[in-house]
Amino acid sequence: MLGYYNYLIEIGDTLIKNKFLLNSPTPSFVFLAIYLLLIYVIVPQYMKKKEPYTLKTIIFFYNIFQIVACTYVVYQFMTPLSEPLYNWNCDTFTHENTPKSQRRLKICYYVFLIKIVELVETVFFLMRKKLNQISGLHIYHHTSTLLLVWFLTRYYPGGLTAFWFMLNSGVHVLMYSYYFVTTLGPGFQKVSSFLKPIMTLVQMVQFVIIIVHVSQIILNPKCGLPFIVFGIVVFDAIFLFFMFASFFKATYLRNDKKKVK
Structure with a gap:
């Protein structure tokens, strides 16, 4: 077991060179262990006899941070327009040390850091006592995404990965906007309420696009990515798609039926 763990550390993209939090899966597992401890034990116990916090200012600036950070990621992947860091078609992945691969790794690394920051959202829900928003989908999405992004950034920070990260960041720009x-207040909530189910549909469309895009690993062996990447990405995307579909059906379609009755 220890030998396999050392193997995981030794292999992978040679460009990371002891990059903070990337060299080993241990930091990611530690973050997730702390995350689960916080959301299942520490914060619920702390909030047991307390009134819910509003956290309006913190959440206001948190959303701004996410919009700016994800917009920056999308911008960096798409520019310069003459040589963008992503490609819809198979962008052959190699471990060659080039200015483009270094820049691509840097942006993938930023995506990984953003996914760590996103874990705080569950704590916000708990402190506001919005327990209905802490579903199995919510927790699985945060934990699986962090591990998947670590895996892709650590071993394959380029090729098809760049497109997936850019797509996900673009979706998050819309979501956090x-x-x-x-x-901004009840008035804005009322006006924008029609967007809520659309955000869920956007997430689902994202997973369909990723499934179609990753199929190039099978269709074009020259992509340079192994079958394990196809298997992991497709499994996660399909699983999340059906979880979001189930959430959409339970939350919005049933509500529509109740209104008709």
């Missing part, structure tokens, strides 16, 4: 609008 919607969240930001809802923090």
Whole structure:
């Protein structure tokens, strides 16, 4: 077991060179262990006899941070337009040390750091006592995404990965822009309420696009990515798609039926 763990550390993209939090899976597992301890034990116990916090200012600036950070990631992946860091078609992945691969690794690394920051959202829900928003989908999405992004950044920070990270960051720009609008008051919440189910559909469309895009690993062996990447990404995308679909059906379609009755 120890030998396999050392193997995981030794292999991978040679460009990371002891990059903070990337060299080993241990930091990610530690973050997730702390995350689960916080959301299942520490914060619920702390909030047991307390009134819910509003956290309006913190959430206001958190949404701004996410919008700016994700917009920056999308911008960096798409520019310069003459040689963007992503490609819809198979962008052959190699471990060659070039200015483009170094820049691509840097942006993938930023995505990984953003995913760590996103874990705080569950703590916000708990402190506001919005327990209905802490579903199995929510927790699985945060934990699986962090591990998947670590894996792709650590071993394959380029090729098809760049497109997936850019797509996900673009979706998050839309998502956090919607969240930001809802923090501006009841009037804005009412006007933007029609967007809520659309945000879930956008997430689902994202997973379909990723499944189609990753199929190039099978269709074009020259992509330079192994079958394990196809298996992990497709499994996660399909699982999340059906979880979001189930959430959409339970939350919005049933509500529509109740209104008709």
